Each structure stands twice: as C-alpha cells, then as structure tokens.
Amino acid sequence: MPPVEDPWAGLSPRTVAVTAGRPPAHPDAPLNPPVVLASAFRAGGRMEYARETAPTTEAFEEVVGALEGGAAVAFASGMAAANAVLDTVAPTAVVVAPEHAYTGVSVRLQELAAAGRIRLRRVPVADTEAVASAVDGAALLWLESPTNPMLEVADLAACCAAAWAAGATVVADNTFATPMLQRPLDHGADVVLHSATKFLGGHSDLLLGALVTRDVELAETLRSRRVLLGAAPGALECYLAVRGVRTLPLRIERAQDNARVLADRLRGHPAVARVRYPGLPDDPGHDRAARQMAGPGALVAIETVGDAPTADRLCAATRLWVHATSLGGVESLLERRRRWSAESPGVPETLVRLSVGVEDVEDLWADLSAALDAAVDAG
Numbered sequence: 001m002p003p004v005e006d007p008w009a010g011l012s013p014r015t016v017a018v019t020a021g022r023p024p025a026h027p028d029a030p031l032n033p034p035v036v037l038a039s040a041f042r043a044g045g046r047m048e049y050a051r052e053t054a055p056t057t058e059a060f061e062e063v064v065g066a067l068e069g070g071a072a073v074a075f076a077s078g079m080a081a082a083n084a085v086l087d088t089v090a091p092t093a094v095v096v097a098p099e100h101a102y103t104g105v106s107v108r109l110q111e112l113a114a115a116g117r118i119r120l121r122r123v124p125v126a127d128t129e130a131v132a133s134a135v136d137g138a139a140l141l142w143l144e145s146p147t148n149p150m151l152e153v154a155d156l157a158a159c160c161a162a163a164w165a166a167g168a169t170v171v172a173d174n175t176f177a178t179p180m181l182q183r184p185l186d187h188g189a190d191v192v193l194h195s196a197t198k199f200l201g202g203h204s205d206l207l208l209g210a211l212v213t214r215d216v217e218l219a220e221t222l223r224s225r226r227v228l229l230g231a232a233p234g235a236l237e238c239y240l241a242v243r244g245v246r247t248l249p250l251r252i253e254r255a256q257d258n259a260r261v262l263a264d265r266l267r268g269h270p271a272v273a274r275v276r277y278p279g280l281p282d283d284p285g286h287d288r289a290a291r292q293m294a295g296p297g298a299l300v301a302i303e304t305v306g307d308a309p310t311a312d313r314l315c316a317a318t319r320l321w322v323h324a325t326s327l328g329g330v331e332s333l334l335e336r337r338r339r340w341s342a343e344s345p346g347v348p349e350t351l352v353r354l355s356v357g358v359e360d361v362e363d364l365w366a367d368l369s370a371a372l373d374a375a376v377d378a379g
C-alpha cells in the first residue's frame with residue numbers, strides 16, 4: 001500500500017489545527033476557505049460535481065487529514081462515514097465489533113447481521129485476548145476507544161497487531177479522543193472514523209463525518225463510497241467544522257481540565273455509585289489510556305445511586321448542564337443513555353453520560369452537585 005505523504009509532519013497538532021486547510025497563499029487570498037455553494041463546476045478541471053469533491057469540503061479534509069496523519073474523506077455525518085466503511089466489506093464477511101459502542105453503529109451492525117449481509121462477532125473491547133481470538137477469519141475489526149458511553153479503553157496497538165496478523169482491516173472511531181489526544185493510525189489502524197458533529201465542529205451546530213487513512217487505494221475506495229452512496233457533506237457544514245477545528249486544542253484542553261476536576265469530586269458525592277473516567281487512577285482503563293493517549297478526554301460517565309428515575313431526576317434538575325444527547329460541544333450536556341431503547345442492555349440503567357464543556361468548572365460543579373442532591377432527596 002503506497003503511503004500518503006504527510007507535509008505536516010514535525011509540527012505540533014496545536015499548530016496544525018490553526019494552519020491546515022487554508023486557501024493557497026497569494027496577495028488578496030482570503031485567510032479562510034470560502035463557502036462555495038456550487039453543485040457543478042466548469043468542465044476540464046478537478047472538481048466537476050460536488051458529490052465528487054468541492055473546495056470547502058477539501059479544506060475540511062485537509063485539516064482533518066493533517067491532524068490524524070493521513071488522507072481524509074468527508075461525509076455528510078459520522079453514520080454516513082460508518083456506512084461507507086461497512087459497504088466495502090464482502091458479503092457474509094466476519095466483522096468484529098465492541099459489545100458497547102456508539103448506538104447508531106451498533107444498531108446498523110445488528111441490521112446487517114440480521115439481513116445476512118455480514119457475520120457479526122461482539123467482543124468486550126478492553127479485553128485484548130478476546131479481541132485477538134475473535135479476529136481470526138475476520139475481514140474487519142471495528143474499534144472505538146474510549147467507548148461510547150462506557151469509557152472502556154482498548155489497547156489500540158495490540159488489537160491492530162492481532163488484526164494485521166489475521167488479515168483484517170481495522171477502523172477506529174476516534175470521536176471521543178480527537179486527534180489532539182490520540183492518533184489511531186500511529187497505533188496501526190487502517191482507517192480512523194470521526195463524527196465531526198462532536199468535538200471537531202465543537203458547537204453543536206452541524207452534522208459531519210470523516211474517514212482518514214494512509215493507504216491511497218483505500219482512500220479512493222472510501223471516496224467512491226461517498227460518491228456512489230450520495231453521502232457528500234454540505235459546504236456550510238465543512239466551513240463551520242474548519243472554523244471549529246481552529247479552537248479544538250483550546251476547547252479540548254479546557255474541557256478535559258474541567259472533566260478531571262469533576263470526575264474526582266463526583267467520586268466523593270453520596271448520590272454517585274460509580275464514576276467511569278480513564279483519568280482516574282483506579283479506573284480500569286487508566287494505565288492503558290496513559291500509555292496511548294495524550295489525555296483522558298472530556299467525557300465522564302457516572303452511575304447514580306437508586307434506579308433509573310433517580311438518574312432521570314438528575315437530568316431534569318440541572319440548570320447549566322443541558323439535558324440533551326450528543327457531545328463534544330462548548331456547552332456541558334448530560335443524558336441517561338438507557339432512555340434510548342436502542343442502547344445496549346449492557347449499559348447500566350442509571351448511567352448518565354456527561355459531556356463536559358468549557359464553562360467555569362466551579363459553576364459546573366455547583367449545578368451538578370445540587371442536581372444530584374435534589375435527585376436523591378426527591379426519591
């Protein structure tokens with residue numbers, strides 16, 4: 001597989017996030033990529049038709065590719081990107097996937113398995129030996145680390161090595177960590193998947209996805225999936241995501257600082273039965289995360305004491321924390337994941353996922369701890 005060249009090698013990702021994806025430098029050139037609203041381009045050039053490619057799409061692809069260290073292909077959403085990967089798998093091929101993973105992907109894998117399109121093997125993804133034995137005879141290993149919403153940490157290098165030995169392609173969903181904290185291609189993954197809807201966009205105002213690979217041929221295959229499945233993103237979404245990426249380093253560092261403080265305090269709150277956060281020294285994923293990530297990230301999962309209604313009361317009682325699905329924006333969000341019937345039954349009923357934002361940490365703590373008190377007192 002011919003490698004994609006990396007013109008950004010040697011620069012800090014903090015610099016790349018600000019620098020990549022700008023128009024060519026010449027006098028009067030705009031600093032930012034214009035929002036080019038065109039479905040068709042004059043013949044004879046490279047663009048031709050916006051499902052193939054488009055200028056604003058390419059700006060987004062340049063900065064995401066530069067951050068992950070490969071060639072990026074943008075999609076209309078994270079799910080569109082996921083389906084593009086799954087479309088490349090041969091009929092009845094074996095796909096190995098985590099028992100707990102992003103619900104949309106999980107449900108789609110189940111659908112494909114039920115229709116006989118793939119054979120699905122689920123594994124506890126933090127159990128490297130289970131992954132290694134499951135990839136035997138598999139075509140695709142689907143990794144997510146840390147996982148949504150259980151915050152389990154997979155050993156990326158070991159899982160990729162096992163898949164490589166078995167001849168399986170590895171796709172790693174890097175939505176939770178972002179390239180600021182983890183670069184799965186450096187650990188041996190073939191493809192990185194992003195829901196840019198989350199941290200890359202960062203402002204809860206767009207839907208967008210991306211796949212990144214170092215394999216030129218695989219990049220072309222994935223790009224053809226975008227073209228033929230009709231999964232091209234809009235120009236405004238790509239523009240907003242590039243603008244979001246400019247502050248990704250600042251946002252993730254601040255949100256992570258907040259998450260560390262909150263996770264530690266939540267452990268001592270009487271309404272909290274368990275905190276899952278790879279930044280806590282006694283978390284099962286702590287050591288592995290410390291080895292393969294630059295930081296534990298800004299997602300925390302807690303289990304409240306009591307039962308599902310207790311967790312629901314918590315979500316209803318906050319003032320600053322917004323009760324909403326999604327994650328990775330500047331504003332802090334929380335939700336009880338099992339309120340979705342499609343969520344894995346392995347996820348505890350009382351698990352509340354916290355997407356920690358960039359607000360003042362003392363304000364966040366005051367609001368959350370008061371809501372926890374209220375949720376228990378009302379029970």
Ligand SMILES: *Cc1c(COP(=O)(O)O)cnc(C)c1O
Nearest residue numbers: 077078079102148175195197208
């Ligand atoms: C949200 C999410 C997706 C799906 O992305 P969309 O942009 O909503 O289609 C995939 N993986 C993870 C981990 C997510 O959080």
